[in-house]
Amino acid sequence: MRIICFGLLSMLGVACTSPNYTLSGKLPEASIGKEVLLLTRDGRGADTLARRVVTEDRSFKIEGEDTDQVLYLKIGERGQAIPFYPENGEYYWEQRGEHEYIFSKNPRTGQSRLSEHLLKLDSNMLEIQLLQQKYRDAKNEEDTQLVMRENELLWRKGNDLFVDAVKEFEGTNIAVMLVRENMWKIEQEFKVFKRVVEAMGTVPESEDKEEIMNKYKELESKQLTGQAPDFKLPDVKGNIVSLSDYKGKYLLVDFWASWCAPCRAKAKVLKKEYPRLQELGVEVVGISCDKKKDQWLKAIEEDKPLWRQLLVDKEINGSDTSDDYKVEFIPTLYLISPDGAVLEKNPSLEEIEMLVKQI
Template sequence: MRKFFAFAMLVALVASCAGTKQDNTVKITGTIENAIPQGEVILEKFQIGEVSPVFTAYSDHNGNFEIETTIDGPGFYRINIYGKQFETLILDGEDLKVEATGEVDGPINVTGSDDMQYINELYDYLGGYQEKVQDFNQRYIQARNSGDTQLVEDLTTEGLAMEAEKVKKLKEMAWNYESSLVSLLITDFIPNKTDEFLFLDSLSQKLQKELPSSKDVQFFSTQLENFRPAINVGDIAMDITLPNPDGEMMSLSDLRGKYVLLDFWAAWCGPCRRENPNVVNLYNKYKDDGFTVFSVSLDRGKDKWVEAIEKDGLVWPNHVSDLKYFQSEAAIQYKINAIPFALLLDPEGRVIGKNLRGQFLRDKLESIFGE
């Protein structure tokens, strides 16, 4: 069953009573292979946190049904067939045709508009990407179980590159789909919206011009501010002053004059722990050239924090935490909602890299210090 998408708008739809089609009237006709005579086929609209029924039709003995309703602008809907099959729709004035099996997990096809063509293209791309992810996960697990640390490191870099390529492709699709709410639907698959804020802001402005009557676009635009990053490349990093494991206060600003990796992590964070050997190697390689690490832990307990520092060999002296998890003063200040998160700072404290990990961090430091 395909994923349901909720882009919440409080828009009431009224079934059309007129016998002739108006500009804001949409007709959905369909055929269900495994028909249930008088079975319910419900058109539903995505609302805030829920889907609400708009129109209920009943299929005949041959599985045929018809829905006709009015809309006051493009919006996200769902077709619910017998409570067994569900499919996301975008209604924007064009009539649609539905072909379904009427069985759980059975294929369902909706045609008749550019929007539905775009949705199918999105599903096809994501399906192909998921197959790549499954293959990658198998190779990663095998490498980890075999203890091949070099292969695990190489695969980590490969995985990060795969994800970056996916985001690049989704951004291209979202931008190129003219006047379509599918562009909004695509943003649901961009995981780190803070890192992509500038793109999302540009997309929002574009869609406001193309779809000025869409309340979904208006809602997206009003919510976008929540993803504005606390800091961008080129900004001076805000100072952080927190206690180290011995209770002594340490400040990020004390490290001015060095290149600093400002690293948010925690003992409980698996990806953080897997990245630590890479950071240790780079610290040992470039510490005499003016590189260091300022580690901010989002742990809750001191024992686990200190144990992870020792176990992972995090030998630099700059470890701080207020042991408040994501309610840490530093996490709130930097709008951290997921870790690992890291910033690379130049000697003036200016951000010159965000979320550099694995080979990407090695390449950046090599460009600064040489091999």
């Protein structure tokens, strides 16, 4: 009798855990994938929840139970990791261009909304990649400046799109997944990282959340805040210039180097914006991180910046000014207030206008 009862209970248990979602798709003719895998995460430490062999007509189907976790679908061991947030319903895999996505037959599901955001982000990144060719094809300085400006606008648009995507899933594991998958990008710009963490909201505790917050706190500790450190550095004529010389004026400090192509491209954009900065009452000073003075002077001669140029000099200043200003990547720019307070890191012209007009 016990065996019969146990068998009945087992049958009931199976009935209670029957699959409530299906994920299917049909691979293109050119696909060499022989199997599909459903994983617990992308990268190391992933568990395989399902493995299905692709049929002769290149189709596949996975059934499972919905979960509050983001899973990943891969076509073969080395395939693209496609985020999948399973809820009750039917889902289908689809390839669009170079990227793969999972959609639901119900457009209101979290997965469909997630894929729509990913489509926008991928489209934005494709535009940025296409600009690289335009940059290489630029025939003169004006064309180069236009491309740089377009590139800056596209990156800002991409940041806004990403913050919107995280905000859409505030307080959920999807928000955590989005932040984790894009750490490589947001950790380069703390103010974007800060916006993203705020948009993420209060999310469930997890290893991924802990990793994100630890990185955020680490970067937060490296940000220059409060009063800007004073400096005493030589200009091209050997005259010593101090931060205190600019007291009472807004100052944009540009850390750069002759060997840094993005720095010199940024300087060309800044050169075009310089007349507007002067109208706003903002002075500009360049601080080079070059180790060789002759290379610094050669770059100045070639680029002909309109503002004063200084060179990092530990002996004169007593310390490395780039270290004092917590510079990790160049170009790095700081907007400093008339009383010497750090107002913003890497501000756009629009942000400078807003900050100057507010104070």
